[in-house]
Every structure is written in structure tokens, then in C-alpha cells.
Amino acid sequence: MNTVIQLAYFIAAVLFIVGLKRMSSPRTARQGIVWAGAGMALAVLVTFFYTGLSNYFLMIIAIVVAGGAAWWWARHVAMTDMPQMIAIYNGMGGGSAATIAAVELIKDEPLNFSAIVLAVLGALIGSIAFSGSAIAFAKLQGLMDKTFYFPYQQLTNLAVFALAILCGIAVIVEPSGGLLFLFFCLSLAFGVLMTLPIGGADMPVVISLYNALTGLAVGFEGFVLGNPAMMIAGIVVGAAGTLLTQLMAKAMNRSLAKVLFSQFGVQPGAAAERVEGSLKPIDANDAASLLAYANKVIVVPGYGMAVAQAQHKVWEFCRLLQERGVDVKFAIHPVAGRMPGHMNVLLAEAGVPYDLIHDLDEINEEFATADVALVIGANDVVNPIARKDANSPIYGMPILNVDQARNAIVIKRGQGAGFSGVENHLFYADNTRMLYGDGQKMASALIAGVKAV
Amino acid sequence: MIEGFVALYIFMLAAFVGYEVISKVPVILHTPLMSGSNFVHGIVLIGAMVALGHAETGLERLIGFIAVLLGAGNAIGGWVVTERMLEMFKESKRGNQ
Numbered sequence: 293m294n295t296v297i298q299l300a301y302f303i304a305a306v307l308f309i310v311g312l313k314r315m316s317s318p319r320t321a322r323q324g325i326v327w328a329g330a331g332m333a334l335a336v337l338v339t340f341f342y343t344g345l346s347n348y349f350l351m352i353i354a355i356v357v358a359g360g361a362a363w364w365w366a367r368h369v370a371m372t373d374m375p376q377m378i379a380i381y382n383g384m385g386g387g388s389a390a391t392i393a394a395v396e397l398i399k400d401e402p403l404n405f406s407a408i409v410l411a412v413l414g415a416l417i418g419s420i421a422f423s424g425s426a427i428a429f430a431k432l433q434g435l436m437d438k439t440f441y442f443p444y445q446q447l448t449n450l451a452v453f454a455l456a457i458l459c460g461i462a463v464i465v466e467p468s469g470g471l472l473f474l475f476f477c478l479s480l481a482f483g484v485l486m487t488l489p490i491g492g493a494d495m496p497v498v499i500s501l502y503n504a505l506t507g508l509a510v511g512f513e514g515f516v517l518g519n520p521a522m523m524i525a526g527i528v529v530g531a532a533g534t535l536l537t538q539l540m541a542k543a544m545n546r547s548l549a550k551v552l553f554s555q556f557g558v559q560p561g562a563a564a565e566r567v568e569g570s571l572k573p574i575d576a577n578d579a580a581s582l583l584a585y586a587n588k589v590i591v592v593p594g595y596g597m598a599v600a601q602a603q604h605k606v607w608e609f610c611r612l613l614q615e616r617g618v619d620v621k622f623a624i625h626p627v628a629g630r631m632p633g634h635m636n637v638l639l640a641e642a643g644v645p646y647d648l649i650h651d652l653d654e655i656n657e658e659f660a661t662a663d664v665a666l667v668i669g670a671n672d673v674v675n676p677i678a679r680k681d682a683n684s685p686i687y688g689m690p691i692l693n694v695d696q697a698r699n700a701i702v703i704k705r706g707q708g709a710g711f712s713g714v715e716n717h718l719f720y721a722d723n724t725r726m727l728y729g730d731g732q733k734m735a736s737a738l739i740a741g742v743k744a745v
Numbered sequence: 746m747i748e749g750f751v752a753l754y755i756f757m758l759a760a761f762v763g764y765e766v767i768s769k770v771p772v773i774l775h776t777p778l779m780s781g782s783n784f785v786h787g788i789v790l791i792g793a794m795v796a797l798g799h800a801e802t803g804l805e806r807l808i809g810f811i812a813v814l815l816g817a818g819n820a821i822g823g824w825v826v827t828e829r830m831l832e833m834f835k836e837s838k839r840g841n842q
Binding site for chain 2 (some may be wrong): 304308309311312313315316317318321322324325328329332335336339340342344345346347348350351354355357358359361362363365366367371374375377378380381382384385387388389391392394395396398399406499500503506507510511513514515517519520521522523524525526527528529530531532533535536539540633634636637651
């Protein structure tokens with residue numbers, strides 16, 4: 293029987309890798325998750341026949357209760373809330389790895405030295421991923437203030453982390469229940485402290501980092517349990533997640549260290565400089581006719597579109613423009629929304645074909661030839677100050693060159709600054725018009741406007 | 746049981762596989778792929794099952810039970826979220842063919 297289980301784990305590991313590979317291409321992505329899902333189902337199923345297991349009743353209860361709740365929740369949550377769902381489910385994985393370590397460490401049967409070290413390391417990383425992801429979830433869900441600062445924050449964080457490591461070493465050298473408890477408390481506290489000051493556009497990078505950390509923790513616990521499927525899946529995710537985190541940080545021109553240790557948008561002097569020009573509002577009918585008579589329109593969606601659930605209305609509007617012969621394209625900034633690809637997912641939901649959706653690199657040259665750039669709830673990613681002002685906290689971040697289009701129309705709810713807290717110079721430019729209102733309502737108004745033209 | 750250097754080789758090779766698998770991904774798939782990898786580390790569930798299955802004292806059972814709860818949440822929640830995202834990709838494609 294054991295051979296069958298090992299073989300099943302082997303097949304599951306292959307299915308995970310093939311699944312991830314398939315998920316990295318749009319055409320095969322959907323099969324990818326099915327393959328990976330089959331691998332998971334197989335691995336879980338054979339685990340019931342693992343030799344020497346008991347507590348089946350508890351096991352099934354836990355799987356049914358948590359699985360059912362997770363299933364229901366994930367089914368019913370709005371597409372726009374997906375980033376925080378990933379955060380919370382990822383946190384659960386980290387927590388699970390940490391609790392596995394706890395069970396293994398409090399057992400009487402002694403583990404060998406390398407297993408103890410890896411169990412403690414996995415527990416540390418898993419706990420950080422757990423509490424950090426929980427905070428990230430709370431922030432994205434709006435349960436918590438965006439950022440949280442206190443004096444000597446970096447120093448405190450460092451001290452807590454150092455204490456957690458010391459405690460971890462003490463647990464390895466001289467295991468005791470009290471120390472283990474303290475170790476877990478410190479690790480969890482560090483995850484919280486580390487995430488508190490991070491906010492805004494840095495959030496997706498942090499979630500991706502925690503995803504990688506959970507992968508690592510799972511891999512380490514896989515070693516402790518002598519389970520190759522866990523080792524392979526965990527380490528593959530750890531490596532893939534690390535690379536993804538780097539890609540995301542790079543897209544924002546921020547190093548990972550900056551994301552974690554510098555506080556976004558609070559640099560003194562950033563808010564001091566004045567913006568020239570004024571905000572020039574436009575009403576929906578005028579905006580609609582400007583768009584209707586354009587030859588080429590580039591739509592730039594941002595988080596505001598996601599919040600307003602405006603993607604369907606926006607696409608309906610764009611189809612009307614297409615019927616009038618307008619060349620419509622979508623430009624997606626790598627970090628538009630709260631995650632890379634967030635906008636792509638929402639536009640795909642609305643039914644926008646892939647070939648209309650372009651990355652920053654593909655389309656940035658084209659803004660100069662566009663008659664109108666329509667910005668829907670995007671802010672920092674179109675702020676030309678990122679190119680000009682070396683003192684700005686977003687300086688150096690690649691942006692979409694909306695300011696080079698002949699006209700820009702910005703749909704925006706109010707006059708506030710972007711997530712970074714930086715004033716947007718685009719909004720004050722001579723060729724920019726502001727269309728104030730909720731993204732969905734304004735898109736509807738534009739639809740009515742174009743029909744009336 | 747996997748010992749010493751064999752484990753190290755597994756770690757090393759798996760790390761390269763993870764790196765390679767994701768290195769040429771278009772931005773359009775970053776979020777689904779992050780979600781997909783989030784699902785894959787839900788494999789922690791089988792470790793949690795083994796930990797709970799081998800638990801003997803009340804405390805071990807309690808912690809093991811929590812481990813299975815969390816692991817099942819990760820695996821099943823992660824799958825549904827990813828599936829829902831990729832579902833939309835499929836529909837949008839069909840709708841425009």
C-alpha cells in the first residue's frame with residue numbers, strides 16, 4: 293500500500309508542475325488549474341490510507357467544515373475582492389504549515405537535528421506568512437487603516453524578529469513547551485508588525501512575498517514529515533513566488549527592501565511642491581462627443597474601475613465606439629489595481645478580447661498618436677511626475693504616457709490624491725478634462741451620450 | 746524518509762523548476778498564476794492530515810485539527826478562487842470567437 297501512496301504523491305507532484313506550467317499561458321491556463329486540482333485530489337485521497345493514522349473523524353470534520361466554508365466564501369465574493377481572498381487563503385496555508393511544525397515539535401518522539409531545524413524554520417516563516425497575510429487581508433478588505441506608524445518602528449520590528457530567532461534557536465537546543473509558545477507568539481507578532489506600515493501600491497508585492505514564504509514553509513514541513521509531494525510543491529511555489537515578487541517590485545521600480553522597510557509616501561518634502569494649472573471639469577455629454585469623434589481612443593483602467601464594478605459598462609461603451617469606427621485599445625499598467633494582472637482579469641470578465649489589451653511596453657509609444665486617452669479610476673500609474681521630479685516618492689516608476697495623448701479624460705470620484713498621496717500633475721495639464729463621478733455611473737452616462745450623438 | 750543530500754537535491758531542482766515555470770509569464774496571467782501557486786501550496790493539507798492522524802494527546806489533536814482546518818481552507822479556497830478567475834478567461838474567449 294505504501295508504494296501506491298508514494299506513486300500517487302509522485303504523480304501529484306508532476307501534475308502540480310504541469311499545471312503551473314499550463315497556467316503560465318493564456319490558452320492553456322484553464323486546463324492548468326484542472327490538472328493541479330486533480331493532483332491535489334489524488335494526494336488528499338491517498339493520504340487517508342496512510343499507515344498508522346487515526347483521528348479520522350476529526351480529520352473529515354475539519355476538511356468538510358473549513359473546505360465548505362472556503363468554497364462558499366470564494367464562490368460568493370465579488371471578483372474585485374479576489375486579491376484579499378488570495379491573501380487570506382495564503383495565510384491559512386502558512387498557518388497550517390506552522391501548526392504542523394507545532395505538532396511535530398511537541399511530540400515526545402525525538403526528531404533528528406536537521407528535521408528540528410527545518411521544523412522551526414518552517415514554523416517561523418509560516419507564522420509570519422499567516423499573521424502578515426491576515427493583516428494584508430484586513431487592510432484590503434477595509435477593516436483596518438491603510439498604514440500604521442509609531443516611533444522607532446523599524447527598531448521594534450528588528451528587535452521582535454531577533455527575539456523570535458533567538459527563541460527559535462533556544463527551541464532547537466533545549467525544547468520546552470513554554471519556549472515554543474513564546475517562539476510562536478513572537479513570530480506571529482513579527483508578521484503583524486512587518487505588515488502594518490506597508491500600504492498602497494506595495495500591498496500586492498507583500499501578498500506575493502507571503503505566498504512565496506508559505507511555499508517555503510510548506511516545503512520545509514514536507515521535509516520534516518518526509519513527504520516529497522509537499523517538498524516539491526512547496527519549494528516550486530517558493531521559487532516561483534519569489535520570482536513573481538521580484539517581477540512585481542520591478543514593475544513599480546521599487547526594490548523589495550524598499551517595499552518592506554521604507555514607508556511609502558511619507559517622505560518629508562514630497563507634498564511641498566505646488567502644481568501649476570487647474571482642474572478642468574467636463575460633463576459626460578461633452579466627454580462622450582469628444583470620444584465619439586475620435587479616431588483612436590486608449591482606455592486606461594485602474595483600481596477605481598474595479599471598485600465601481602464598471603468593467604461591463606466600460607466595455608459596452610467601447611463597443612459603441614467601435615461601431616462608430618473608433619480604434620479602441622486598452623492599456624494596462626503592470627501594477628494597475630491591487631495586483632499585477634488585476635485589470636486583465638476584470639476586463640476578461642467583461643468580455644474584452646485579449647488582442648485589445650496591451651501592456652505598458654507595447655502601447656506606451658502609441659499614446660502620442662491617440663486622440664483621447666480615457667483614464668478610469670487610475671491615478672499614480674499615469675502621473676507624469678514619476679518621470680520628472682526626482683524628489684517624488686513615485687519617481688522612476690514607469691508610467692503610461694497619457695499626458696502625450698492629444699486629450700485626456702479622467703473619470704475620478706473626487707479630487708483626492710492617489711494611493712501614494714502624491715498630487716497628479718496629469719490632472720492639471722491643459723489637455724486634461726476631469727469627469728467627476730462613480731466609474732459605473734459615468735460609463736453609463738457616456739453610453740447615453742454616445743447614443744445621443 | 747528522504748535523507749540529507751537527496752533532500753538538498755530535491756530542494757535545488759524544485760527551486761529551478763519553480764523559477765523556470767514562471768519566468769516567461771505575460772502580465773495578464775500574474776494574478777491567476779499567483780492564485781494558482783497559492784492553491785498548489787495547499788498541499789500542506791496532506792501534511793496536516795498526517796500530523797493530525799499521528800496525534801496522540803489532546804493538545805496534539807487540537808493543534809492538528811487547526812492545521813487541517815487551515816490547510817483545507819487554503820487548498821479548497823485557493824482552487825475556487827483560481828478557477829473563477831480562469832473561468833472568465835475562457836468565457837471572454839468564447840464570446841469573441
